[in-house]
Amino acid sequence: MKEVYKDYLFEKHILISEGMSEEKHVFETLFAMAHFFGVKITKGRELVHHGMEKELSKKFGENVPEPFYRGFPQSVRNLSAEELLFDQLLHYFNTYELGNFDETMHSVFEKDFKRAAFRENTDAQEFMIQTEEDAEDTIRAIVKDLLSSSRPLNERQYTLVLTFIRDHLDNIPDIASKNTCVRLLIDTKNISLADSLNLSDVMKIVDELNYRYYHNDNPKKLNIKNQDRKFLTALLDRMFQGDRCDICTCYEKKKLWNGFLHHIHYQPKNGEAEIFVRAMREKGNESVYSEFEKLMQENRCRDAAKLLQKKKGTSVLLRNMDYIISRMNREEEQTFLLEFPEDCSTLILLQLLFRYEGRQRKDERIFKFTQHNLMKVHYETPEESEKCQSRLTEEQVKEVGKMIRSKLIEKLRNRLGKVYIEHSMKNYALPLAENTSQEGFGVLSKGSRIPIDEGKKLRAFTYWEKVNDIDLSVFALTEDGDRREFSWRTMSRHKSGAITYSGDETSGYLGGSEYFDINLPEFKALYSEYRYLIFCDNVYSGTNFSKCFCKAGYMLRDLGDSGQVYEPKTVKSAYRINCESTFAYLFGIDLLKNEIIWLNIAKDSKSRVAGDTTLSFLTEYFHLTEIMNMYDFFSMMAEKIVEDPMKADVVVTNCEIECADEIEIIREYDFEKNQGTNGKCKIIVEGEVRCLK
Incomplete structure (x- = not known):
């Protein structure tokens, strides 16, 4: 099975058993998966094999680079502000003045540090194992759901859909989103996909082609190669042969049409094409x-x-x-x-x-x-x-x-039958605008809230390769939007037991990492005027995230100083940042409610320093679940809310639950089911929401 399919299913807590011989050490393998990665197999245990340990190691993070301060956070707290500042100034001089990017450097003041063994109990992550045949059926259902959604897809979802369609060109499902249809048309050059579009949509195709293939976001300045001119000309000719020439709508972008027609030297081949070309070139606007x-x-x-x-x-x-x-x-x-x-x-x-x-x-x-x-x-x-x-x-x-x-x-009202809804679904937002999201394990809808158990310390992380300098930063925010920066620029002044920074890694081409440890009770006591924390990632080297390898996420643990800096079994989220930008918002913390607020936003920005960007627009995400959440939404659609999942037609939960095989289960990370069609119910789509039995 292709890696893109396996990666996507892993995000859905599904592992694939690919034709392995009968495994002799099932118990040992299951124990190792639980011990090292906190993974509990709830379904398909008989399919487990020892190769899954390596798979989990790869997915959760293997060979994660050590940070600038090897003894983080204990050794950092033992250094004075002057020592921290001198460490970094010396490091900057080596990398940026002497051009020494070849190897990762470490503190000159840090003493030898021996870590205590990691023995904490951690919550299990529940996974299932599928055969390759069942996994292919799951992928097919996911792709169908994604294509039935009218919402644009994020890069991860689109890559999955594109791969699937290239593998199954003879049987392409209906595509509800024009945005998705346009991208598939460009990447497959299957001109029949344009039959669901109108003439006015050609400007979307030109804009997308111009951006994706020519890295140009200005549709007024086209420099398209001959092969793409021929493709666009053939597309126009096909449009004029059908009944899709919506001239009235095309008037809205008349100047763009004029420039485009001139650029491809378009010659009309029938009467309808001649009328359109003349309308776009003559004076007047009838939009x-x-x-x-x-x-x-x-x-x-x-x-x-x-x-x-x-x-x-x-x-x-x-x-x-x-x-x-x-x-x-x-x-x-x-x-x-x-x-x-x-x-x-x-x-x-x-x-x-x-x-x-x-x-x-x-x-x-x-x-x-x-x-x-x-x-x-x-x-x-x-x-x-x-x-x-x-x-x-x-x-x-x-x-x-x-x-x-x-x-x-x-x-x-009454669009679904009997529905069982876990009360905790009140914490999860509806997936209405996820196309700016990055992909990976533990990704949720923007605005979703995850409770942080009392006494837990949060460790935010980022690690990378193929670029020298990526920075992890934190900003404390008041209700009114006033802020305080915690980053490589300020942490020598702010170092405390409340917040600890692993040091600014500037020569991480072969592997770099940065971390923040937040002790929430101490932070609230020390900075009582602040309500929220916002975590950001930016590429100081100036390269887009898409040109390097970068992951980010967070861990929850009881003892910040025990075990390795990066312990896979404590990882609650680890996702890839690969946007065409130098800046991404990761997640926030509501200090009053002790909750993580999921953001995961790729911002169109060339900013190389997080402190130069605004944050106030993020505050609306802090209140999304107060207006509408997964619990409210499915309650509206239920004919009846039941207490027993065995008696439900649809189960909405974030837990492993016992119910009949034919019952539809919708989880907090099932964006496809919440946006498209899966089994029994169509949820958020243009048009009607109805039960499909």
Whole structure:
């Protein structure tokens, strides 16, 4: 089985038994897996073989480089602030002034340190083992789920889908997401995939091709090779042969179309193509948005809303709701909300719910959007704020939010049968915007919360190869957004029993690592004014994460000074950072509630120093589960919530549970089931949510 399939299944807690001969040492192998990696096999024990030890070692981290301070954290606490600072200055001089990147250097002050043996009891990670045949069926189901989702895929999911489609070109499932369809069309050059797209989607194809293949994110400056010009020309010709020439929508990007047609020297081959080319090259703009804007300027808001809904669909109407409502008088607003369209999708309703029930900022607004699976953030300037005329009052926001929630409840009611829901699912957020996420073990939806048991010390880590200098940083944040930096720039001043840093590794091309130890009770006592901690990774060397190997995550342990710095059985999350960026947000900690808040965001940034970036836009993720979580969502859909999983049609849990084989089980990391179709239920998709029996 291909490595990409095995890696993906490992993230789902599934190991593969690949035609191994009968294993003689089953008990010994199971014991070793539990002892060294904290892995408990709950299903398929008869399939275990000794090669799985090596597999687990590889997945959880083998040969993880030791940090700058070998005795971390004990030896670090024994050094003075002056010694810590001198250590680092000497290290920087060697690497950056003398250019000594060849070998990892260590402290000149650190004394010999002998570690105590690691004997802590750790929580078991529950896994199952499948035969290769069963694993292939699982992969097929996962791919079908991913392709049935209208949401864009993250890089890991897309790689899985692309590999599967290349292996099974004769039987490609339906593709619900235009974003996914566009990428598959470009990478497979299977032009038949374009049959589910419209002519206006060609600009998405050009933009994606320009970025992925030519590393250019400016669609106004094209420099495409002849083979790709021929591909795009053939694509246009196919579009004009079908009934997909939506000229009205193409007007919205008329200038881009003009430049593109000129660049590929397009010659129309039929009458419809000639009409389109002439429309794009001549003066005038007949787009729906132009007509919409005219109606809004004439204060004909209801007509403008009806136009958008009819010509662009309910989703576009809802995304312009603030603008429309802000121009209406009270009577018009009430009528508009009462006549709220019935065909709105579950996904759009959920997005609007988070928009209107989320915490409203009283200062400048923050706009977040995603392009090429990287998050872009724009802070409203004072000039933009002054010009803005579409703000809603607090009363309007509450009223719209209340209406959205009632529509969502009405739409979801009784969509599933009997549902068993673990109470702990209240901690997990819905996977609505996961395309900026990195992949790996222990990855959750953004905003999910993981309780930290009392007395546990948290060790955040990152390790890497094929680049010299990656930095792990921590920022303490108040409720109001004030912050304090804990990083290579400041830690010589902040070193304490509350927070300990392993030292700044700057010559880690062959293997580097950095760690932070956080003693939560001591940190809260020492820095009582702060509510949150945010962990970040950045490539100081300036190379994108995609050009090197980098993993990050966290461990929980009782004794920070026992055992090795990196103990696989204490690892709760270890995921690969491979975004086309130098910056990634890892996770946060709610110091008041003693909970980890999952972030995992790849930011579109060339920042090489974490302290130069803003963090305030992250605060909305801290409250997502308060608005809607997995428990709330499945409760809305249940005809009846049952206490016995054996009597349920669907089980939603983060635990190993006994239930009948035919029962649908949905776990916190099953993004595919929560976004697409699997077995009995379609969950978050454009259109209806329904039970598929």
